[in-house]
Structure formats: C-alpha cells, structure tokens
Amino acid sequence: MMFGRYKGIFHREDGDILVETERNGGLLTYRRRCKGQTFERLLVSETGEIVINPVEPISLPKEITKFLQIEFTPMILEPGASQTVYLKFPVEIGVFLEAARDIDVLDVFGLGTQKYTLYGSPTGGVVARWYRSAVYTEAPPVECLSEGVMELSIHNASHEWVEISCAVFDSTDMKIYYGDFVATTATMKVISVTLAETDFIDAPLRPGMVKSIELHAARKIPVINRGYLMEWGFS
Amino acid sequence: MSFNATEVFEIPIGIGNITVENLLYFTVIIIIGLTVAKVVSTNVRRALSDRLPKNERELLTKLVYYLILVWAIVIALPQLKFDLSGLLVAGGIAGLVIGFASQSVVSNLVSGLFLMFEHPIKIGDNINVADVSGSVEDIRVLSTVVKMYDGIYVRIPNETVFTSNITNYVHNAARRFEYQIGIRYQDDANEAIRITKDVIETHPFALKSPAPSVFVDNLGDNSVNRTAYIWAPARNWWDVRTDLLWRIKQELEANGIEIPFPQRTVWFADGLEVKNRAAEKKE
Numbered sequence: 001m002m003f004g005r006y007k008g009i010f011h012r013e014d015g016d017i018l019v020e021t022e023r024n025g026g027l028l029t030y031r032r033r034c035k036g037q038t039f040e041r042l043l044v045s046e047t048g049e050i051v052i053n054p055v056e057p058i059s060l061p062k063e064i065t066k067f068l069q070i071e072f073t074p075m076i077l078e079p080g081a082s083q084t085v086y087l088k089f090p091v092e093i094g095v096f097l098e099a100a101r102d103i104d105v106l107d108v109f110g111l112g113t114q115k116y117t118l119y120g121s122p123t124g125g126v127v128a129r130w131y132r133s134a135v136y137t138e139a140p141p142v143e144c145l146s147e148g149v150m151e152l153s154i155h156n157a158s159h160e161w162v163e164i165s166c167a168v169f170d171s172t173d174m175k176i177y178y179g180d181f182v183a184t185t186a187t188m189k190v191i192s193v194t195l196a197e198t199d200f201i202d203a204p205l206r207p208g209m210v211k212s213i214e215l216h217a218a219r220k221i222p223v224i225n226r227g228y229l230m231e232w233g234f235s
Numbered sequence: 236m237s238f239n240a241t242e243v244f245e246i247p248i249g250i251g252n253i254t255v256e257n258l259l260y261f262t263v264i265i266i267i268g269l270t271v272a273k274v275v276s277t278n279v280r281r282a283l284s285d286r287l288p289k290n291e292r293e294l295l296t297k298l299v300y301y302l303i304l305v306w307a308i309v310i311a312l313p314q315l316k317f318d319l320s321g322l323l324v325a326g327g328i329a330g331l332v333i334g335f336a337s338q339s340v341v342s343n344l345v346s347g348l349f350l351m352f353e354h355p356i357k358i359g360d361n362i363n364v365a366d367v368s369g370s371v372e373d374i375r376v377l378s379t380v381v382k383m384y385d386g387i388y389v390r391i392p393n394e395t396v397f398t399s400n401i402t403n404y405v406h407n408a409a410r411r412f413e414y415q416i417g418i419r420y421q422d423d424a425n426e427a428i429r430i431t432k433d434v435i436e437t438h439p440f441a442l443k444s445p446a447p448s449v450f451v452d453n454l455g456d457n458s459v460n461r462t463a464y465i466w467a468p469a470r471n472w473w474d475v476r477t478d479l480l481w482r483i484k485q486e487l488e489a490n491g492i493e494i495p496f497p498q499r500t501v502w503f504a505d506g507l508e509v510k511n512r513a514a515e516k517k518e
Contacts (some may be wrong), residue, residue: 117443
C-alpha cells in the first residue's frame with residue numbers, strides 16, 4: 001500500500017508508480033514516476049511529513065471542473081423506494097507536504113484515463129469528470145491506485161416511478177477514506193422526475209479506515225458543504 | 236434669580252444674526268450628514284467589493300461620501316443665514332457647462348455601470364468586441380481593457396463596449412468546433428470515420444456528451460470530405476482543437492488512409508505520345 005505518512009527518506013514502488021525521496025546534502029529530493037513521466041522537486045524540510053492519499057478526481061490532466069458524473073446501469077425506482085448500491089469511482093493520488101502549521105499540495109498524479117462530459121445544456125450546464133461504473137450490491141474489488149468504492153444510498157422521494165442512470169456530485173464535498181481499499185459514502189435523493197440532490201457523508205465505509213486530506217483543504221479554498229442539485233435530469 | 240435655558244439658544248454669537256440655536260442646528264445637521272455619509276459609503280464599499288477593482292471602488296465610495304456631505308452642508312448653511320440662491324444659480328450654470336463637457340464621460344460611466352451589473356463579460360473571458368479580439372484584462376468604470384492575443388493592450392470606452400455586439404467565446408460551459416478532413420476516393424470512409432471517432436474518444440477534453448459527430452459531408456473534387464463536430468470545455472477548446480487534429484492525421488496515416496493533395500485528371504484528345512530522345516539519337 002502506497003498511501004500513508006512518510007518522514008525523511010522513503011521509497012515506494014507499486015506497478016508503474018514510483019515515489020521516493022533522497023537526501024542530497026541539506027536538500028531532500030522528491031521524485032515521482034508514473035506512466036513514463038517524472039516529476040521532481042527539491043524540498044527544504046527538517047520536520048515536515050509527506051502524506052500520500054487518494055484524492056478527488058478533478059486535477060488530471062488539468063483542473064477544469066469540480067464536478068464528477070458517474071454513469072451506471074439504468075435503475076427504475078418505485079415511488080418512495082430506497083436502495084443502497086455500490087459503484088466504482090475514479091481516484092487520483094495526492095501528495096501533500098505537512099508541517100505543524102501548514103499543509104500544501106506537492107503533486108497529484110494517477111493511473112487511470114480521464115474523460116469529461118457536459119451535464120446539462122451548453123448554456124447552463126456544467127462540465128464534469130465522467131466515469132462509467134456497473135451497479136453492485138456489495139462493495140466490488142477495485143484497483144486502489146485508480147478507483148474506489150462508492151456506497152450510494154438512493155431514495156426516491158417523488159410520487160412517480162423514476163429511471164436513474166447517472167449521478168453528479170460536487171467533488172469539493174467528497175470525503176474519501178482509505179484502508180484495504182478506497183471508499184466514499186454518498187446519498188442521492190430524487191425530488192422529482194428531473195430533479196435530484198446528491199451529497200457525501202463524512203463517515204468511513206469500514207471501521208479503521210483513514211480519512212484522506214482533501215485537495216481544497218490543502219489549497220485553503222473555503223467551501224460550504226451544500227451538496228449538488230441535479231437540475232438536468234439523471235437518465 | 237431664575238434661569239431660562241431657551242434664552243441661551245437665542246444669544247447671538249456675534250456674527251450677523253446667527254444665534255447659538257442656529258449654530259447648534261448647523262452642527263447637528265453636519266454631524267448627521269457625516270454619519271449618514273459614513274454609513275452609506277461603508278455599505279457601498281461592501282456591496283461593490285466583489286464587483287469592482289479596489290481603486291474604482293474607493294473612487295465611487297468617496298464620490299458617494301462627498302455627495303452626501305455636500306447635501307448636508309447645503310441643508311445646514313441656511314442656519315448660518317447663508318443665502319444659497321446665488322450659489323444655486325452659479326451652480327446651475329457650472330453644472331450645465333460641466334454637463335456638456337463631460338457628456339461622453341458620463342455616457343461611459345453609465346455604460347460601465349450597466350456592464351458591471353449585466354455581466355456580459357468577465358475578467359479573463361475571451362471576447363470579440365468592436366473588432367477587437369482578446370481576453371478581458373480589466374473592466375473599469377469608464378473603459379474596458381482587452382489584451383489581444385498577440386499581447387497588445389487595447390482600451391475600449393465602455394460606451395463602445397455596451398453599444399457593440401459582444402461575442403463572448405467562453406460564456407457557456409462548452410462550445411463546439413469542427414474539422415473538415417478529406418480522404419482519398421479509394422479509402423474506406425467508414426473505416427476513416429471509426430478511426431477518427433476512436434481518436435476523439437481518447438482525448439480527455441473532447442466531451443463525452445454532447446457526443447462528437449463524424450460523417451461524410453460531401454464528395455469533393457480531390458477528396459471525400461468528412462466533417463467532424465466536437466464539443467469541448469469552452470475554456471480549453473483551442474488546446475483540444477490543435478491537439479486532436481494532428482492525432483487524427485497521424486492515426487489515419489498509420490492505418491493507410493491518406494489525406495490527398497489536390498489533383499486533376501487530364502485527358503488528351505489524341506492520346507499522349509512519350510518520346511525517348513536518347514534512344515532516337517542512338518538510332
């Protein structure tokens with residue numbers, strides 16, 4: 001497992017990914033290799049720690065949106081129905097520098113491929129990171145370095161049958177936990193045939209999981225957790 | 236000996252007929268004016284904090300502050316037996332002169348205010364206005380600053396911006412662009428379309444939805460012309476456009492499909508005779 005806290009010199013290799021630091025005089029060199037690309041930075045740090053954990057999938061190849069759209073096998077829900085399902089969602093790997101008084105983002109990389117989509121109309125919609133997942137009734141096995149498990153509790157609060165085949169989330173609300181696998185917990189409340197509300201729950205999927213440092217927290221971007229209102233339908 | 240407090244107010248202070256009461260009224264009105272000016276200008280500053288740059292915000296705040304203060308002074312001055320009628324006539328004439336002189340300034344100012352509240356453009360947007368294309372650097376009270384794509388600074392009066400057609404290339408979340416890609420007549424157009432779609436699919440910023448569209452558009456003089464419509468995030472479309480075209484060209488060529496040069500088939504009425512001059516000389 002690559003995720004965790006490191007101090008001073010370390011070396012971690014997992015498949016195509018290499019992350020290491022080496023001391024050269026008074027300087028510490030951080031080096032990362034992933035998919036044939038190398039990223040290096042010189043660090044001046046005596047007490048700082050390097051934290052590697054899964055982060056919200058919005059930074060690669062470059063950050064253009066904060067929304068995540070997961071498309072899945074269509075489900076038809078009767079009025080008032082509630083169901084918890086499991087989906088796969090993409091993750092990126094964040095490397096943070098942590099000192100007693102501050103935390104900052106050093107590097108973000110990932111193994112998966114990225115695809116973006118438009119949710120809604122070109123005039124009023126939003127660009128979102130797109131990912132396709134099957135629907136699982138139990139937490140599926142996942143590749144820890146590129147994807148995680150999302151426990152999604154869907155509730156149809158409308159008075160009609162609804163078909164759901166996608167969910168859009170505001171990733172700044174995302175709470176990612178990691179342990180044996182990467183996980184997040186989310187909710188989706190269908191309000192009407194075209195309107196639904198999504199949000200994340202700040203709780204680990206399994207006891208003992210560690211909470212990831214969030215990108216927006218490290219970047220000191222203040223956010224208000226309000227969830228996301230899907231106004232452009234969900235099928 | 237009795238003391239009447241109201242008599243104190245009627246004591247003249249020694250300048251004309253001005254009494255202590257007049258002086259008190261004047262002071263109270265000015266203090267109220269100062270307080271109102273301070274409260275209003277603070278609120279104006281707060282309200283405009285995310286709409287205007289700091290220097291212009293401060294300018295407007297000061298303008299509001301002094302306008303209210305002048306208004307308080309005008310109300311208070313009659314208490315000091317100051318005749319404002321002469322001042323009003325002079326002020327009226329001065330106002331007329333200043334009004335004529337600053338007609339365009341006021342027009343630009345009003346247009347600037349409308350631009351700030353209507354929000355057709357924002358700082359950083361790529362726009363075309365009054366035949367100037369570039370990115371918006373600043374929206375000021377009187378003018379809008381555009382940095383053209385070749386780095387040239389252009390200051391456009393707000394009246395011109397407001398009354399011109401504004402094309403904002405990044406106002407919407409996504410936009411579409413297109414390619415015209417010709418292939419030889421002997422190439423398989425369906426295969427070429429499949430390859431092109433596959434290349435588009437692999438690009439992260441070629442949007443999944445609205446889906447790209449690739450089709451044979453027309454049969455040209457030199458090639459079978461295909462059109463590709465691709466949607467991309469509005470702020471990244473140029474990068475996608477430049478990146479994808481070369482990838483498509485390389486992938487087509489890797490699969491034996493070529494983009495033909497212009498060509499012309501020439502028919503000779505009497506056929507074409509090829510002479511070998513070297514052989515003729517030997518004979």
